[in-house]
Amino acid sequence: MTALDVRPATPVAARGGTLVVYRWETAKLVRQVRTRLVALACVVAPFLFAAALEIQTTTPQDTLFGRWVHDSGFAVPLVVLGFAGQWALPALTSVVAGDIFAGEDRHGTWRTILTRSRSRAQVFAGKTLAALTYAVVVTVLLGASSLLAGVLVVGRQPLVGLSGTLIGPGHATALVLAAWASALPPVLAFTGLGLLLSVAGRNGALGIGGPVVIGLVMQLAAMVDLPVPVRTLLLSTPFAAWHGLFADPPFRGPLLWGALVSAAYLLVSVGGAYALLRRRDITGG
Amino acid sequence: MRTHRSRGSARSANGSTRGGRAAVRRGVALAVAAFVALPALAGCDTTAVDRDRVNAAVAPTFANLYVLQQQLRGRKVAAATLKARADCARGTGPNASTRGAGDDWTCTLSWFNAGPAVTATANYQLHVKPDGCYTADGDGPSDLNGTPTLTASDGATVTNPLWRFDGCFDIS
Incomplete structure (x- = not known):
């Protein structure tokens, strides 16, 4: 709270206020048609993709593991992960994060919610946690569904790794799950960018489209042969950190750096969003 | 009343909007700097592929x-x-x-x-x-x-x- 904006929080509001906002926001998200459609798409799309691959003989050769989609079911979730990291995951998470604050501007409801017994910090924390939860749920749904689609449609054959070694079904399952888990940090970082743009722009379109455009610009930059430190700082790099898991011997440095860089993006954008929201004058609207 | 309370009046003459615009300007400046700097950096022999x-x-x-x-x-x-x-x-x-x-x-x-x-x-x-x-x-x-x-x-x-x-x- 700034000196200009001192609102003595009552003890009741201070206790569990964030949790109340969080519950309320997640309840709203669960009932929205938009979020339900996204969840449905995350579950159904991998099965459609696997089925479409099955009925044709060609393979998506320009993606890692694309050549193996007919030979091992474990290649399917990795091809999906390769595509999803390019723009789908940033877009899916921004659908909620980019609008969760801007929606209050659109409906002109800031004064209504901020004059209730929840402080500005609690409203911010509750909404932020709801958007982060949604990001995790969407990533888990898409990852689990693509693994299931690969295993059920193609099968549990051993997978040829990125050093030519055969990876058995049990180990391949663990590696696929680890690869999808490694997408969580950059997804949460993009959620943070969506929240920041949602607060700063007061516009849902900017909040949803902004992170996607930022992600695509970083992808373009990553096509240039940049120095490794610059490449490490791009938010598109952590989405490829899982490659090292499938090499022999595996290398895990990119996973660590990806998590650190993503955490930095998340902290800076969420901190920036909070600073902007805290200073905002809502008396006019 | 409803249109009046929406964004139009909230945006006028308050600190956060000015702060927001300054942030946008900083962001644009940073993006331009990055676009100038990236090809320059790429020109150097700093590749990790050898x-x-x-x-x-x-x-x-x-x-x-x-x-x-x-x-x-x-x-x-x-x-x-x-x-x-x-x-x-x-x-x-x-x-x-x-x-x-x-x-x-x-x-x-x-x-x-x-x-x-x-x-x-x-x-x-x-x-x-x-x-x-x-x-x-x-x-x-x-x-x-x-x-x-x-x-x-x-x-x-x-x-x-x-x-x-x-x-x-x-x-x-």
Whole structure:
């Protein structure tokens, strides 16, 4: 709270206020048609993709593991992960994060919610946690569904790794799950960018489209042969950190750096969003 | 009333909007600076892709896939006895180089086929991406890497692991 904006929080509001906002926001998200459609798409799309691959003989050769989609079911979730990291995951998470604050501007409801017994910090924390939860749920749904689609449609054959070694079904399952888990940090970082743009722009379109455009610009930059430190700082790099898991011997440095860089993006954008929201004058609207 | 309370009035004459605009200006300035700086940085020879890393990644990957291919054809070999070596370079003639991402890398693989006396070789064209992942495209001999599928010892048509293969190495 700034000196200009001192609102003595009552003890009741201070206790569990964030949790109340969080519950309320997640309840709203669960009932929205938009979020339900996204969840449905995350579950159904991998099965459609696997089925479409099955009925044709060609393979998506320009993606890692694309050549193996007919030979091992474990290649399917990795091809999906390769595509999803390019723009789908940033877009899916921004659908909620980019609008969760801007929606209050659109409906002109800031004064209504901020004059209730929840402080500005609690409203911010509750909404932020709801958007982060949604990001995790969407990533888990898409990852689990693509693994299931690969295993059920193609099968549990051993997978040829990125050093030519055969990876058995049990180990391949663990590696696929680890690869999808490694997408969580950059997804949460993009959620943070969506929240920041949602607060700063007061516009849902900017909040949803902004992170996607930022992600695509970083992808373009990553096509240039940049120095490794610059490449490490791009938010598109952590989405490829899982490659090292499938090499022999595996290398895990990119996973660590990806998590650190993503955490930095998340902290800076969420901190920036909070600073902007805290200073905002809502008396006019 | 409802339109009046929406964004229009909230945006006028308050500190946060000015702060927001300043943030947007800073963001644009940063983006412009990045676009100017990135090609300049790319011009420097700071690539993480070099011949040693490419050689070290391609040779064992080829050996493992060769073992797999021979297994499909019903012949048992061990990757270690092959002692596969890769000799990769980028471009040809006066533009030849040993560094940098590009689709003009070529590799000659050599390995001991039947005992230490008989050396076999194979050629590949490589597309090495800046992130350390590459695609190797078989360029002869054709019975080794010339066809996308091969007939396994049990008569089935299977993917030829040596036709094209992907791999990644650590650039950090």
